[in-house]
Amino acid sequence: MTKVLIVAEHAGGKLNPATAKCVSCASGIAGAEIDIAVLAADAAAVASQAASLQGVKRVLKVENAANAEPLAAVLAPQVAALAANYTHVFGPSTTFGKDLMPRVAALLGVSQLSDIMAVESATRFRRPVYAGNAIITVEAAADRQIVATVRVASFQAAATGGSAASEAASTGADLPTHTRFVSRSAAATGRPDLQTAARVVSGGRAVGSADNFKLIVSLADKLGAGVGASRAAVDAGYAPNDLQVGQTGKIIAPELYVAVGISGAIQHLTGIKDARTIVAINKDPEAPIFEVADIGLVGDLFTVLPELEKALG
Amino acid sequence: MSKILVGLKRVVDYNVRVRVKPDGTGVVTEGVKMSINPFDEIALEEALRIREKGGATEVIVVSIGPADTQQQLRTGLAMGADRAILVQTDAPIEPLAAARIFLKLAEKEAPQIVLLGKQGIDDDNNQTGQMLAALWQRPQATFASKVELDGAKVRVTREVDAGLETIEVDLPAVITTDLRLNEPRYVKLPDIMKAKKKPLDTIAVADLGVDAGSQFKTVKYEPPAARSKGVMVRDVAELVSALKQKGLIQ
Numbered sequence: 367m368t369k370v371l372i373v374a375e376h377a378g379g380k381l382n383p384a385t386a387k388c389v390s391c392a393s394g395i396a397g398a399e400i401d402i403a404v405l406a407a408d409a410a411a412v413a414s415q416a417a418s419l420q421g422v423k424r425v426l427k428v429e430n431a432a433n434a435e436p437l438a439a440v441l442a443p444q445v446a447a448l449a450a451n452y453t454h455v456f457g458p459s460t461t462f463g464k465d466l467m468p469r470v471a472a473l474l475g476v477s478q479l480s481d482i483m484a485v486e487s488a489t490r491f492r493r494p495v496y497a498g499n500a501i502i503t504v505e506a507a508a509d510r511q512i513v514a515t516v517r518v519a520s521f522q523a524a525a526t527g528g529s530a531a532s533e534a535a536s537t538g539a540d541l542p543t544h545t546r547f548v549s550r551s552a553a554a555t556g557r558p559d560l561q562t563a564a565r566v567v568s569g570g571r572a573v574g575s576a577d578n579f580k581l582i583v584s585l586a587d588k589l590g591a592g593v594g595a596s597r598a599a600v601d602a603g604y605a606p607n608d609l610q611v612g613q614t615g616k617i618i619a620p621e622l623y624v625a626v627g628i629s630g631a632i633q634h635l636t637g638i639k640d641a642r643t644i645v646a647i648n649k650d651p652e653a654p655i656f657e658v659a660d661i662g663l664v665g666d667l668f669t670v671l672p673e674l675e676k677a678l679g
Numbered sequence: 680m681s682k683i684l685v686g687l688k689r690v691v692d693y694n695v696r697v698r699v700k701p702d703g704t705g706v707v708t709e710g711v712k713m714s715i716n717p718f719d720e721i722a723l724e725e726a727l728r729i730r731e732k733g734g735a736t737e738v739i740v741v742s743i744g745p746a747d748t749q750q751q752l753r754t755g756l757a758m759g760a761d762r763a764i765l766v767q768t769d770a771p772i773e774p775l776a777a778a779r780i781f782l783k784l785a786e787k788e789a790p791q792i793v794l795l796g797k798q799g800i801d802d803d804n805n806q807t808g809q810m811l812a813a814l815w816q817r818p819q820a821t822f823a824s825k826v827e828l829d830g831a832k833v834r835v836t837r838e839v840d841a842g843l844e845t846i847e848v849d850l851p852a853v854i855t856t857d858l859r860l861n862e863p864r865y866v867k868l869p870d871i872m873k874a875k876k877k878p879l880d881t882i883a884v885a886d887l888g889v890d891a892g893s894q895f896k897t898v899k900y901e902p903p904a905a906r907s908k909g910v911m912v913r914d915v916a917e918l919v920s921a922l923k924q925k926g927l928i929q
Binding site: 377437438461462464466468469470473475477478480481490496497500504510544545546548549551600616639644645659661662663673674677 | 691697698699706718773774797798800802803804807808810811812813817818819824834837838839840841843844845846847848852858859893895896897899901902903909910911912913925927
């Protein structure tokens with residue numbers, strides 16, 4: 367019997383959409399029974415969102431004041447305790463899941479599979495390596511638990527409308543006090559979240575300054591898009607780190623991706639290759655971004671962007 | 680004696696365009712430039728800065744891999760590490776096995792900090808630091824963009840999806856580095872000469888008494904699906920009509 371436990375990611379009483387994508391991934395395993403664990407100080411709101419995801423059987427609420435912030439060292443022993451009844455334990459391949467799941471796997475004494483992009487069977491999965499330059503098929507032993515992170519850009523979110531049972535669970539795990547949350551700074555922009563936005567406009571090194579980056583933001587607002595940046599633009603201080611798209615930043619799959627002044631290093635391309643339509647605007651006709659773009663325009667962004675905004679009305 | 684253990688992984692250089700072998704058994708590594716994993720170089724730089732500010736007395740670089748990995752360890756010594764340990768093996772090592780090996784070394788060397796890159800740019804696993812912290816039963820501060828030592832504690836700012844998060848952990852602890860923690864120094868020629876005299880110990884994996892076997896089997900390697908070639912437009916008007924044609928704008 368295949369039983370999958372998915373660790374919910376959430377913040378501020380809201381379930382992160384990455385969790386619904388993990389459900390889709392788990393649903394790809396034939397006959398899988400899927401439960402979601404919500405570890406929180408107060409799990410009610412998140413649990414009811416999780417229970418509405420189609421394909422979910424049960425939602426386990428693990429409430430503890432120590433779970434107020436997502437500290438891997440605190441959450442991992444609880445997840446490892448819950449994992450006893452499951453063949454698979456999945457989390458999203460976000461910074462939350464990447465931090466937590468390897469710690470869970472090590473506590474269970476098993477290797478972990480990172481970034482599942484396709485499910486071939488209960489024990490066989492595909493994942494990218496070398497910044498997406500190679501895709502490997504990995505076979506896990508059937509007699510061991512499989513702990514994995516799910517590459518969220520590879521899966522559609524599971525639909526809502528379900529009504530899973532919700533129940534309180536306790537783990538009896540010993541929680542460490544050696545790790546303490548201090549603070550979090552997140553820019554509240556009111557723009558669509560980069561990882562779930564249907565449209566994204568990104569700026570690269572050619573944007574030239576933090577001030578010029580307003581041009582990118584302005585086009586994004588015109589299109590109702592999220593804002594992204596290349597590593598070069600983030601390193602240069604034009605945009606904050608949480609906007610970085612690529613191998614070591616966010617992997618995204620919007621309907622429309624507009625790359626402005628981005629040359630298209632392989633590390634960036636790996637973050638966008640699941641986008642439905644890629645538009646590239648760059649003044650260098652040899653820029654590698656044009657090799658993956660569906661629509662390319664060679665031109666100076668400082669001329670093109672104002673014109674484009676005007677044309678969009 | 681306050682020590683920092685730094686992991687240096689030997690990987691295909693950042694600038695190499697990696698290609699899958701035609702028979703699907705791996706990627707082409709023959710004649711390809713190998714380097715220190717960039718995240719690990721950042722880890723070493725951070726360790727050296729901590730030592731230079733008096734926060735540590737010794738920086739030990741560790742690698743797991745074939746005999747040729749000595750090259751990367753020598754580079755680490757030239758950057759300023761005090762000594763090096765090569766855990767030698769020709770077998771592929773999964774992150775759990777790497778974590779078990781690091782645990783043995785952590786038990787032997789008793790470092791205050793183990794600094795590792797957040798991920799190897801070859802396997803892109805992003806696991807070893809977290810696994811080591813679990814096995815060592817110590818804190819982990821992953822994806823660090825700022826590290827501030829404060830006696831028996833360290834305050835780490837982490838790059839997370841939502842922005843920046845700061846946590847405080849008790850030492851000893853495992854820290855994994857993100858890209859913007861620092862900019863690694865360049866190695867100067869005299870340092871390369873000096874590095875040749877620094878101690879580099881080699882241990883066989885078998886002598887550590889850890890289970891370093893693989894739990895996963897890689898069945899095959901494939902190149903990624905290529906995107907179909909797009910169209911080039913000449914101006915903004917053409918761009919707008921192409922977007923309209925695809926139904927992406929009204």
